[in-house]
Amino acid sequence: MGIIEFINGEIEMINQNNTEGDVNNTLYRKEWTEMFISEDTAEILDEDEKYFLKQSLSTPCLNVAKRVEGIYIIDQQDREIMDFHGNSVHQVGYSNAYVINAIKEQLDALSFTPRRYSSEVSIKLAKKLVNLSGDRLEKVLFAPGGSEAISMAIKIARKFTKKHKIISLWDSFHGATLDAISVGGEALFRSEMGPLMPGTEHIMPYNSYRCIFGGCKDCNLKCLDYLEYILERETDIGAILLETIRSTDVQIPEKEYYLRLRRICDKYSVLLILDEIPTALCRTGPFFAFDNYGIVPDMVCIGKGLGGGVFPLAAVIVKKELDISGDIAIGHFTHEKTPVGCAAALATIQYLEDFKIEQKVNEFGIRIKNVLNRMKDKFEVIGDVRIIGMLFAIEFVCDRITKEKASNFAERVLYYCLEKGLSFKISQGNVLTLVPPLTITWEQLGKAFFIINDSIELALNNKIIY
Numbered sequence: 001m002g003i004i005e006f007i008n009g010e011i012e013m014i015n016q017n018n019t020e021g022d023v024n025n026t027l028y029r030k031e032w033t034e035m036f037i038s039e040d041t042a043e044i045l046d047e048d049e050k051y052f053l054k055q056s057l058s059t060p061c062l063n064v065a066k067r068v069e070g071i072y073i074i075d076q077q078d079r080e081i082m083d084f085h086g087n088s089v090h091q092v093g094y095s096n097a098y099v100i101n102a103i104k105e106q107l108d109a110l111s112f113t114p115r116r117y118s119s120e121v122s123i124k125l126a127k128k129l130v131n132l133s134g135d136r137l138e139k140v141l142f143a144p145g146g147s148e149a150i151s152m153a154i155k156i157a158r159k160f161t162k163k164h165k166i167i168s169l170w171d172s173f174h175g176a177t178l179d180a181i182s183v184g185g186e187a188l189f190r191s192e193m194g195p196l197m198p199g200t201e202h203i204m205p206y207n208s209y210r211c212i213f214g215g216c217k218d219c220n221l222k223c224l225d226y227l228e229y230i231l232e233r234e235t236d237i238g239a240i241l242l243e244t245i246r247s248t249d250v251q252i253p254e255k256e257y258y259l260r261l262r263r264i265c266d267k268y269s270v271l272l273i274l275d276e277i278p279t280a281l282c283r284t285g286p287f288f289a290f291d292n293y294g295i296v297p298d299m300v301c302i303g304k305g306l307g308g309g310v311f312p313l314a315a316v317i318v319k320k321e322l323d324i325s326g327d328i329a330i331g332h333f334t335h336e337k338t339p340v341g342c343a344a345a346l347a348t349i350q351y352l353e354d355f356k357i358e359q360k361v362n363e364f365g366i367r368i369k370n371v372l373n374r375m376k377d378k379f380e381v382i383g384d385v386r387i388i389g390m391l392f393a394i395e396f397v398c399d400r401i402t403k404e405k406a407s408n409f410a411e412r413v414l415y416y417c418l419e420k421g422l423s424f425k426i427s428q429g430n431v432l433t434l435v436p437p438l439t440i441t442w443e444q445l446g447k448a449f450f451i452i453n454d455s456i457e458l459a460l461n462n463k464i465i466y
Helices: 025-034 041-051 097-107 120-132 146-161 178-183 220-235 253-266 340-355 356-379 405-420 441-463
Strands: 005-006 010-014 065-069 072-075 080-083 139-143 165-169 200-203 237-243 271-275 299-302 314-318 382-387 391-397 424-429 433-436
Touching: 010 441, 025 405, 080 441, 097 340, 120 139, 120 314, 120 340, 139 146, 146 178, 146 271, 146 299, 146 314, 200 220, 220 237, 220 253, 253 271, 340 356, 356 382, 356 391, 356 441, 391 405, 405 424, 405 433, 405 441
Parallel strands: 165 200, 165 237, 237 271, 271 299
Antiparallel strands: 005 010, 065 072, 072 080, 139 314, 299 314, 382 391, 391 433, 424 433
16 A cells, blocks of 8 residues: 655655665656756766666666765765765775775786686685684685575585575565575565575564564564474474674664574574675674674675675685585686685775774764664654664654554655765665765764754655655
8 A cells, every 4th residue: 555645736656565775766756856967967867777677776776976985976966975875885985995906906916717726815815704703614605796695505505404495584685696586585576586496485584673473572582483383393494594684674683582593593403594795894893793692603694895895795604514515516606716806805804904993883883873862752753763883774654653654754854865965775665774884984974864864854844644
C-alpha cells in the first residue's frame, strides 16, 4: 500500500517496498533534478541512460561526479558533497595518498601475475589479514569482489561438511550473483529470477526495532530458538551465513545473540560464516566487526573498502582446518591474487594503523550516539536511532507506538540534505543510513548533523501527509 502525499497540488503514490536503497522515480527526484542539475550535467545523464542498462537502485543516476577527494564528491558544477554513502568503500576516504602511491609503485614493479605465479605483495597481505585475526583464522583466498568471496565461502562449507544446505536471513544482502542472491534475502534481487540455488533456507532476521517476537530483551532470543528447532530436524545443514552487522539499515545484535549462535553452531557441527564485506576495516571499531562480540567465526568475508576505495578486492579468511579443497577449484578468478589490489589493501591497512583509526572510531562513536539520542528526543518523527562505531541510522515513523513507516518523509529529508551538500542512502523506505569516511573530522561531522537537523525541521514544516 502506498502513502498518499500532496506536492504542488499533485497526488503521488510512493511504493514502500524499496528495502535496499533510494527511490529514483518520484516527484521528489524530478523536483530536485529540475532545480539543481545544470543543462550540461543533464546531457551527461542522458548519455548514461542511453548506453547503460537500467536497473533498480542505480538508475536513473542522481548526478555526475567530476572528482572525489577525502570525504567529498565534487560534481560537474564544482559543488562539494559530503559522502555518507560511498557504497561502503571509503573507510580511508577518497583518493587517499597512501593508497594512490602504493598503486602507482606497484604498477611500475609488478602489475599482474597469472594464477600459476605468486608474489611477495599478495603473500604479505594474506599474512597481514591472518595476523589481524589474532591468528585465529589462518588461511586466505582473494577475489575480485564480495559476491565472489561469498561464493567461495559457500563452496568451502559444502566441501568441508559434505552438506549442501545453508541457512541465512531474510532481508540480508550478500551480493548480486545468482548464488549470492540465493542466500541473500532481498526481494529486489531475488524477484523474477526463477529457480535459485538449491539448499538455501532462510530464517527471520535480527531486528532490534521491529522484531516480530517482541524484542531481544523480552523474548530471550526466540529467533535462535527457531534456528535450533530447524537444526534438530534437518541434519543436512552445513553452515549458517549472516552479516555480522546488517549495514543496510544498521541492525546491531546484542552480544548474547552471537555468543549463543556460536554455541548453537558448535553443538550441531554447523559452520558459522560472517559477511563483513561492508563492515570490516574498523567501520565498527575493531578491524573485524566480530571482535565486538567476543566470538570467532569459521569463515569471514571482507571486501569493499579493502582496496582503499580504488581497487576492487575481497577476501575470505578461514580456520586452518577448512583448508581441504586442494583437489577442486574454489575461486580460480583471473585477478585472484592481483598484486596491484594487494598493494592497495596493504596501504589501506597501514593507514588505519598509522592514524589509529580504531581508537578514533570508538571515541567518535560515543559522541555520535549522544548527538543522535538528543536528536531523537527533539523530533517525535524519529522512532529509533542505531549506532556502532561510525555506522549509524535514523529511522522515521509516523507514530512511535504503531511504528508505521514515514517513507516519504525520509525521502524529503534526503533531498533537503543533498541541497545542503550531504549525501547518504535511504534503506527500508524510512531509514537514513549514514556511513561517513573514517577520515572525517569532528567539525565535519558536526556540519553533517546540523544539515540533518535543519533538513528534518524543513521537512516537518513542509505540507506533507505522512
